[in-house]
Amino acid sequence: MLSTIATVLMTLIGLSLFYVLYLTIKGRPVERRMVFLYIGLGVMLPLMMKIAPPLPITSDVQKLCDYIEKLEPDSKVLCAFDFDPPSAPELQPMAVAFVKYAFKHNLKMIIMGLWPQGPQQAQLAITTALKDSTVASHSHVEGVDWVNLGFQSGNEFVIQSMGSTFKSMFPRDTRLIPYDSIPLMKNVVNFSNVDFVMNFGAGKPGTIEWVQLGVDRFKAKLGAGNTAVQATEVYPYLRSGQLVGLLGGMSGAAEFEKVLNEKGKASTFLLAQMFGHAMVMAFVIIGNVAYFVLARKQKNSATNA
């Protein structure tokens, strides 16, 4: 019912854009507040809709999934959470999907953050994943199946020092348990003892720093999940093979959920983003049509005068 109402409202909003076009061509552009209202409704209403748009899987996402699926049970995965709440709508769903997959396939997660808020976001992802009935049935134990080493200041220098020993940067986990007393960290000295590094990054320090130091210098295998804005900067590293795969923005997160068969929030959020983009594109078209019509009118009136 709610979905039908939302769909009807979105259709009406879409049709009303023709009136906005008419007004703009007449030289009476709508107020900024009206544009804000359109954008707000365009993002909010799709959250109630139940449409499944076609979602092709890009090769960047498929490559990452293929690599993750090849990891043996008990493989150690270093998860770097380098983002904060503003980027969470894009990155948190992919983080949750990854954590769920890791728990279900018995991958051991060593969590850390170069952003102060990162380990807190990781904790949120862990809590969400542990609510999943399949994950909960495995009885995972902190310190054995995953460990949260927390935040360390120093940006890329943290990665550089981790190349010698992880312990030098993270002498204790967030529970203040000494590194040597954590069962999962037994025999983990540096990057040579982890099978894969997964970075969820929203800026600097983030994926680029992990590539430059973790991959180039310490030969780590790296996969990344980035915001759509950040992803554009990361593509050269993907093309050069320095990244195993890339999850770019909300669509990357939704594709990741689809391939791993982990139903999450990204698919719903993608619909909101789709209509948000549609609104912006509609306003670009309206603005430009009005611009050219008015320019032609002015030119004609100038010729007649």
Added chain:
Amino acid sequence: MRREVPLFITTVAGLVFAVSYFIPHFPFGASESIFGDWVTIVQAFAIWLGVLNLLKVSGERIMRRSPQWQYSVIIILTLLATLVVGFSSGYKGIYANPQHAYSDTGTQFDWLYQSVYSPLSATMFSMLAFFVGSASYRAFRARNIQATMLLISGFLVMGGRVPLLDRLVAPFTTHTIFSDLANWIMNYPNAAGQRAVMIGIALGIMSSSLRIILGIERSHIGGGS
């Protein structure tokens, strides 16, 4: 000496990091590790310096009753409240059985983070969508060839990175034309452009670093001529 000592430290630190990349053996590898630890410690102090600076600036605004000084009171109170709640949650966690972190789910700090910090910071960021919408209506114009190309590529990427344009043409074809086109733009023209920018930045960093290591560029030690 006030200028020579900082210049000497800069030169030594710069050379150690540069040389150790190519010769990661003793003494360069060990020196790099020590300098790396120093950077981490200095940056940790910088966080405290930031806190102290925030207290100083906000305190002065309150003392002088500057315009909107009330906001400074809120800043100081929230800063102190976060610190107290963080330390309190951590203290309780150490003595709890089983031991837990200050930030674990269910702690007071976690509540503060999830219920106050997250929504506030997400709200600030989400306002960007409204400004982008307004700008798209009023400012994004195909005024010349370059602007038109930018507009078209932006249009294709926006519509192709989400299943919007493919959804529109779905009744006519099963191919995901626009998604493929958006991916092509990201993988080729975008990657090429990004590489050009990266190479330019890298060359700039190299020349600036060399000038600093050799002591030609001295603006970082301040003091003027």
